[in-house]
Amino acid sequence: MxxxxxxxxxxxxxxxxxxxxxxxxxxxxxxxxxxxxxxxxxxxxxxxxxxxxxxxxxxxxxxxxxxxxxxxxxxxxxxxxxxxxxxxxxxxxxxxxxxxxxxxxxxxxxxxxxxxxxxxxxxxxxxxxxxxxxxxxxxxxxxxxxxxxxxxxxxxxxxxxxxxxxxLSWTRDTLWRGLIAASLDQPPYEPVRRAVVAGESTHTSVDMMAAWLAHSLKCPVDVERIPDAPAIVQVRLERAGGDIVLDRPDGKTAALSQPDQPEHRIALPIRHLRECLAEELRRLDPDEVYGEVLTKGLAKVTA
Known part of the structure; x- marks a missing residue:
């Protein structure tokens, strides 16, 4: 009505x-x-x-x-x-x-x-x-x-x-952060020497992902800005024993590649606005991690 x-x-x-x-x-x-x-x-x-x-x-x-x-x-x-x-x-x-x-x-x-x-x-x-x-x-x-x-x-x-x-640029990265954190929580537990985030040239979820990696891993992070890409398309973590690569070129399905493991295919569609809004409405307390990444990690990412 x-x-x-x-x-x-x-x-x-x-x-x-x-x-x-x-x-x-x-x-x-x-x-x-x-x-x-x-x-x-x-x-x-x-x-x-x-x-x-x-x-x-x-x-x-x-x-x-x-x-x-x-x-x-x-x-x-x-x-x-x-x-x-x-x-x-x-x-x-x-x-x-x-x-x-x-x-x-x-x-x-x-x-x-x-x-x-x-x-x-x-x-x-x-x-x-x-x-x-x-x-x-x-x-x-x-x-x-x-x-x-x-x-x-x-x-x-x-x-x-x-x-x-x-x-909501931070909220759109939630699934990416979860997959990357899970992959780093497996042997050989080597430090990341360098990280690369590739994605749409103006999409701020790319910047927030790079800021999170810079703040969490304390390593150099480069951003590859690609016009007209579907948001984030790849995150690459470079380590001595081999790279961890999470690749999503089509905005729907991601491929996770790790040393000495078969490639994993994962459903990772671009999140709808309603999903992101619903996630943020689940919590009414301050998001302390977001605050630290925004105020400290973003400064380490090239504008």
Whole structure:
């Protein structure tokens, strides 16, 4: 069900939401958090679709801010039932002076006594923790891979990092990190002399993978940037007894090559946005490893 509310205010939105829930039999008791999404002037549907999918694992109230058009006011839309996954979706389109008070705008709609997560699917603020929505949130999720200037944006986030920040470029590397850590946990336990990460030239998951290797292995790491590649395509760890190579040229299946072992074929598809978002919503405590890799490891990777 979709309810459009042009030229309204959040008090009326809250009343209408309560009425629709009562009449439709929907309840908010199972909601575990409030997810605040700021899409700026971008089309919000991609973010709503990902949030709806993630809500099946983490039932939540979604409050999405999308830039409106006009001199002064607020348009809103409420989505419930099949149009909202396992969540309640409230789309707010402020325009004029209202845009400068996002915290006051969303406050009447927050779930009581529930954690708050803020997510910027496109351009993140320079300092997420100081943004009006970021100040309210326990976790702040950015996605530098979709920013206009991915690499510089990631490095700006490194300068402004505080506990509770995370970026989906790190989440997209989760499966890669697990496979590489498992391969290093097998004999002959030789130190890595050099690492190479190859991937799409502007994709920040490449930078975060290189930063993690540099921080964890304390070895030189080179980045091979390939235009139009499907995200990360290869990680190579050079050791005296032979290289460990994890190769995924097609973005679907990886081949793991190790000395004195047969080649292993592993399903390693590029992760969907909904998977990454759901993974980040599983934890509301600070990701300390991400913080160390972002603030210490990234500096060791050539921009």
């Amino acid at each position: 979709i309810v459009d509310m042009p030229n309204t205010n959040t008090r009326d939105v809250a009343k209408r939401l309560l009425r629709e829930r009562d009449e439709g039999g929907a309840v908010a008791l199972g909601r575990v958090l409030t997810l605040l999404i700021d899409t700026g002037g971008h089309d919000p549907e991609h973010a709503i679709e990902a949030a709806n999918d993630a809500s099946r694992e983490h039932p939540c109230r979604v409050i999405l801010i999308n830039q409106g058009r006009g001199q002064e006011g607020l348009d809103a839309q409420i989505r419930l039932g099949g149009d909202a996954g396992a969540s309640e979706v409230i789309i707010l389109r402020p325009y004029g002076e209202v845009e400068n008070h996002l915290d006051t705008l969303v406050m009447p709609l927050l779930l009581p006594d529930a954690p708050i997560v803020a997510w910027w699917p496109y351009e993140p603020p320079a300092v997420p923790s100081e943004h009006p929505l970021g100040r309210m949130a326990q976790r702040r999720i950015t996605d530098t891979s979709r920013a206009e200037k991915p690499g510089p944006t990631l490095r700006q986030l490194a300068k402004s990092y505080v506990e509770g920040d995370t970026d």
